[in-house]
Amino acid sequence: MQKNEDYRALEARYYMPAFTRDTMLVRGEGSRVWDADGKEYIDCVAGIAVCSTGHCHPAVTRAICEQAKRLIHCSNLYYVPGQGELAQKLVERTGMAKAFFSNSGAEANEGAIKLARLATGKKRFIAFTHGFHGRTLGTLAVTHKPAIREPFNPLEPGCTFVEYGDLDGLKKAMNSEVAAVFVEPIQGEAGVITPPDGFLDGIRESCDRHGALMIVDEVQTGMGRTGKWLAIQHTRVRPDIVTLAKGIASGFPMGALLARDGLEFHKGEHGSTFAGGPLACAAALATLKVIDEVMPQIPGKAERFRAGLSKHHPRVRGLMVGISVGERCPGVQKRCAEKGVLINCAADGNIRLVPPLVITPEEIDQSCAAIRDALQ
Ligand SMILES: *Cc1c(COP(=O)(O)O)cnc(C)c1O
Numbered sequence: 001m002q003k004n005e006d007y008r009a010l011e012a013r014y015y016m017p018a019f020t021r022d023t024m025l026v027r028g029e030g031s032r033v034w035d036a037d038g039k040e041y042i043d044c045v046a047g048i049a050v051c052s053t054g055h056c057h058p059a060v061t062r063a064i065c066e067q068a069k070r071l072i073h074c075s076n077l078y079y080v081p082g083q084g085e086l087a088q089k090l091v092e093r094t095g096m097a098k099a100f101f102s103n104s105g106a107e108a109n110e111g112a113i114k115l116a117r118l119a120t121g122k123k124r125f126i127a128f129t130h131g132f133h134g135r136t137l138g139t140l141a142v143t144h145k146p147a148i149r150e151p152f153n154p155l156e157p158g159c160t161f162v163e164y165g166d167l168d169g170l171k172k173a174m175n176s177e178v179a180a181v182f183v184e185p186i187q188g189e190a191g192v193i194t195p196p197d198g199f200l201d202g203i204r205e206s207c208d209r210h211g212a213l214m215i216v217d218e219v220q221t222g223m224g225r226t227g228k229w230l231a232i233q234h235t236r237v238r239p240d241i242v243t244l245a246k247g248i249a250s251g252f253p254m255g256a257l258l259a260r261d262g263l264e265f266h267k268g269e270h271g272s273t274f275a276g277g278p279l280a281c282a283a284a285l286a287t288l289k290v291i292d293e294v295m296p297q298i299p300g301k302a303e304r305f306r307a308g309l310s311k312h313h314p315r316v317r318g319l320m321v322g323i324s325v326g327e328r329c330p331g332v333q334k335r336c337a338e339k340g341v342l343i344n345c346a347a348d349g350n351i352r353l354v355p356p357l358v359i360t361p362e363e364i365d366q367s368c369a370a371i372r373d374a375l376q
Contacts, residue, residue: 004036023337028055031359033342041337042355042363042370045344049188049220049320049354052247053290057358060250063286064279071278076271082281089288093229096242096258100265101276105219105245106134108255111270112180112215112241113138113157119263120213122179125157128164130347132189133182133217142182145347165195167202174206180213180241181206185231188220191350192315192322204237213240213263219255223247224291224357226318227298247291247357252283294357304361305353308368312375321353322346325375335374341367 002010007024011017024036031054033043043055053060067081074080087099102108117123127133127142134143141155149155157179162169164187181203187193200216207214216239221231225247232239240263245255254276274280298318306316315322325332329345336343346352355367 002036007036030054030057031356031363039340041340041342042359042367043342044353044355044359044367045342046354046356047246047251048344049225049246051251052223052225052357053250053287053294054356054358055251057250057286057290059290060252060283060286063282064252067278067282073274073277073279075273076276080276080281081278082285083276086276086281086284086288089285090244090256090258093288094233094242094258095238097261098259098264100257100259100270101280102245102255102257102272103253103275103280104134104255105217105243106136106139106255107272107275108219108243108245108257109133109139109142109182109215109217110136111257111265112182112217112243113142114270115241115257115259115263115265116180116213116215117157118265118269120179120211122177122212123157124177125159125180125182126170126173126178126212127159127161127182128184128187129161130164130187130190130193131161131182131184131217132187133184133219164190164193165199167199167206170203170206174210174212176210178210178212180215182215182217184217184221185235186221186226186317186320188320188352188354189346191324191346191348192317192320192352193350194315194317200232200235200237204239207240215239215241215243217243219243219245220354221317221320223287224295224298224318225320225354227295227302228318231317248287249280249283250287250290252280254280254284291357298357301359301361301364304364305368308365309371311372319353319355319357319359321351323351323371325349325351328375332371332374336370339370339373341370343367343371 027034133139160173222244242258326349329349
C-alpha cells in the first residue's frame with residue numbers, strides 16, 4: 001500500500017497543486033480515521049462538516065451498496081428512486097415547501113441565484129463580508145474573499161458586500177433592484193462567526209420591505225449541525241430559499257435547494273444529469289434517519305466542547321466550534337495531528353471543529369485535551 005511519502009511524490013508530479021496537504025487518509029470508522037502510515041486520529045474535520053454520521057456508518061454504507069446493486073443511475077428523465085421521499089423528509093423537517101437537488105453546495109447556490117432571478121425579474125444581489133457560497137463563477141460573485149474572487153472579475157451577478165452583522169449597512173445597500181440577500185446564519189469558512197442578535201430578523205424585514213428574497217446558505221450549518229435541522233430554526237425567521245449540501249448524504253456528493261411555497265423551477269428552467277441520483281438519495285435517506293436519532297444528543301455534546309475548551313473562549317453552536325488563535329493556527333493544527341486529533345484552520349486564524357454528529361463524549365474529551373495541550 002502507498003505511504004504518505006510515496007503519495008507526496010505522485011501528486012507533486014501529476015496533480016495540480018491547488019491544495020496544501022501532506023497526509024492521505026485511507027480508512028474511517030465512526031469519528032476515527034487512519035492515514036496511509038497507519039496513524040489513528042479523532043476526526044474533528046469530518047470532511048469539513050460532511051461526514052455527519054461519521055465515517056462509513058453501517059446504515060449509510062448498506063444503503064449505498066444495496067442501491068448500487070439495483071440501479072446506479074437513470075437520469076431525471078424518469079422518476080428517481082428515493083428522490084420524492086427525500087424531498088418530503090427534508091421539507092417536513094425544515095418547514096419549507098419544495099426541494100430540488102444538486103451535486104454540491106455551490107450548485108445548490110447557483111440554483112438559488114437562478115431561482116431568485118427568475119422569481120423577481122431582478123439581477124442584483126447582496127452578500128456579506130467573510131461569507132462563502134462556493135467557487136463556481138456565479139457563487140464566487142457572491143463570495144466575499146477578494147483573494148479567491150478577484151482573479152475572476154468581472155463576475156455575474158453583480159453583488160454588493162455589506163459588513164456581516166451590520167443592519168444599517170444593509171439598509172443603505174438595499175433598494176428595489178435587489179433580487180436577493182445571501183446569508184450564512186453562522187459563517188463557517190470564516191471560522192464559526194456568529195452574527196449579533198436580531199441580525200437575521202433584520203435581513204428578513206429589509207428583504208420584505210424591498211421585495212427581495214432571503215437566501216439562507218445552510219450548506220455547512222444545516223442537517224443537524226447546530227442541534228436543529230437548520231440553524232435558522234433557532235430564530236423565528238422564515239427564509240425564501242435555503243441551500244444544503246455538506247452533511248446531507250454523509251459524504252456522497254449531494255446538495256439541495258429548498259424553497260417556500262410558490263417559489264419553484266418550472267419546466268426546463270433548471271436541471272442536471274447527476275443531481276438527486278439514486279445513490280445520493282439512498283445515502284441521504286439513510287443519513288437523515290441517523291441524524292433523527294443523534295439530534296437530541298447535540299446540545300449535551302456542545303456543552304462538553306464548551307466546558308473542555310472554556311479557557312480558550314470557544315464559539316460553540318451545536319457541533320460547530322470556533323476558537324480564535326491568530327497566526328498560531330497552522331502550528332496548533334500540526335501539533336493536534338501529532339497528538340492524533342484532526343482540526344482545521346478556517347480563515348483569519350480561527351480553529352474550526354466540525355466533528356461527526358456521532359462523536360462520543362470520550363472522543364470529545366480526548367479532542368479537547370489535545371487542543372488544550374497544543375495551545376499551551
Ligand atoms: C462549503 C460551502 C459551500 C460550497 O459547497 P461545495 O460543495 O464545496 O460547492 C457553500 N456555502 C457554504 C456556507 C459552505 O460552507
